[in-house]
Amino acid sequence: MSETTTHIPDEKARIGAPSIPGFTEEGENLSPLNEAAAPLSGDSVKGHSHGGGVGVPDSSRAGRLRSYNVEDFTPLTGREEDWRFTPLKRLGGLHTAELTGPAPKVELSGDEKVTITTVPQADKLRGVVATPDDRVSANAWKYASEAQVLTIPANAEGIKSRLTITGQSMDAAAQHIIVVAQENSEATLVLDHVGSAVLAQNIEFEVRSGAKLTVVSLQAWEDTAIHASSQQSAVAKDAYFKHVVITFGGDLVRVNPSARFTGEHAEVELYGLYFADAGQHLEHRLLVDHNLPNCKSNVLYKGALQGDGAHTVWVGDVLIRKEAPGTDSYEANRNLVLTDGTRADSVPNLEIETGLIDGAGHASTTGRFDDEHLFYLMSRGIDEKTARRLVVRGFLNEIVQQIRDEELEARLNDIIEEELAVTNS
């Protein structure tokens, strides 16, 4: 168990603070190499404490290649920083194949104010928010022949919508979805992935100024599904974006949510809940790019693992650029290991290029089910099965209660019950 917290609210106001070599009141003096190549240029000649070095492309998250052109990405070997945990053999060819299978069926329900239209590949709305940052996402960009555009009209309030995405074919497919939350709208949107598919997906969320958008991406796939989803968002001035990922179905699921800001005083919250059973690979890699001043971000992912070969990966990249003073950010990942034979990888990365921030912290814990909890509850007459259920549900409930949708919460509680029934069998 390790926990790291950095909180330096008063630091910037302190005048005449004792000087530390290499530091100024604005934080660490970065290498002059950076002056020549700012992170935004896409060049990354920057040293980094996690082992990077000059000229190593993966040494800063900011330096990662972004391109609409799949050919710009070299073929994957599995040794790349962003693929090193993913079993490429189980990726169903999403990184190599022509993604010409039928895309999952898309069906919108709920509030009638939300509209859905289909636009061609070349539409100007595509790419307003997202640029693929890995080969699979770029491959999906190439092969998605059209995109569904959901629009939440300006000033609409209390909108609740659901987009059911039903996989019907195991031929490798690509899909593109764009969600536009117009100015000052307030909405909750559930992306409900069901059925089975081999799918590479790009989803763009444009959260315009003053809008409040909550998205729940639910991966309720059948056991055979293979799903790689890049979910990028751009959050405007005074806007609020809450993204909740819930993953429990599928053979291999890899969801990469990211958020960047297009205006100040915006806030994002990224939550995630995953429950991996025997043989499942569930991976979540997120990026919060603090590229503008005075924005807030909070990240919390919680996962439970049970059964032989259950593997979860969580990589959280938070980047606080030089251009982002006044940033307040925190990220955490917590894993609860229920049985032997599982593996949880958890990598919180925090890159800070300015000291003029309100807060930045990261934490990661992975722990076994605690026998002392079990003893305490059982010593009060509660049988082992019920005690385990209480603890696991309690652990995951912190995320479930973020959804604030009774129907969906009830469904999730049922799912957690089903998962727990597996442990006890």
Added chain:
Amino acid sequence: MSTLEIKDLHVSIDTEQGEKEILKGVSLVINTNETHAIMGPNGSGKSTLASTIAGHPRYNVTSGSITLDGEDVLEMSVDERAKAGLFLAMQYPVEVPGVSMTNFLRTAKTAIDGEAPKLRTWTKDVKAAMEQLKIDADFAQRNVNEGFSGGEKKRVEILQLELFKPTFAVLDETDSGLDVDALKVVSEGVNRAQDENEMGVLLITHYTRILRYIKPDHVHVFVDGKIAEQGGPELADRLEDEGYDRYLNVTA
């Protein structure tokens, strides 16, 4: 009347240096409505006895028996012991994140009674018991023991004692870490539970302080895993004056 009988109990734990015997033949008979104080220096095995009665997996019973009205307690799982009427107020109650006190108390009460308590009277009972123990009402919404101070955790243990109404309660150093006011509040809770339910009490303590508030009928002095001396309340007074040195010198 119920009887909890401990006969020639030997208990060991696994350590890195191998198996270590902690209890070396303990015999005790406790009836309902009686209060037995177990006193002794640190490391004498008092808490081991408490945890063994509750069934903590760390402690191996190598010989001897514990019976409740003739039923073999050692054969029972931890939750079965609680359902049979045994309660352990723990020395270090653990925090259980994500489980609210309200949910926990109701789940436990349902398990112990075999049926869910009637909602209206239950809520009232919980509220009244919390007030008497001077526990803040908002604790009910908080997670089990999470962020509670040492003293608050002990009060919550006694809250459970009052709500679950066991036949026998083992209090493992409930007095440690309590200030005088809290000690009084907690002791009153134990006395109330005994008056109402004719509960038998096994009070484990290092200090005689709590015995001013909870009057023992019998006092047993534990030294090196065995009962070195037993007597009435007057034995506690003597320990207050003389401490445990007398016993330690004998064994040295």
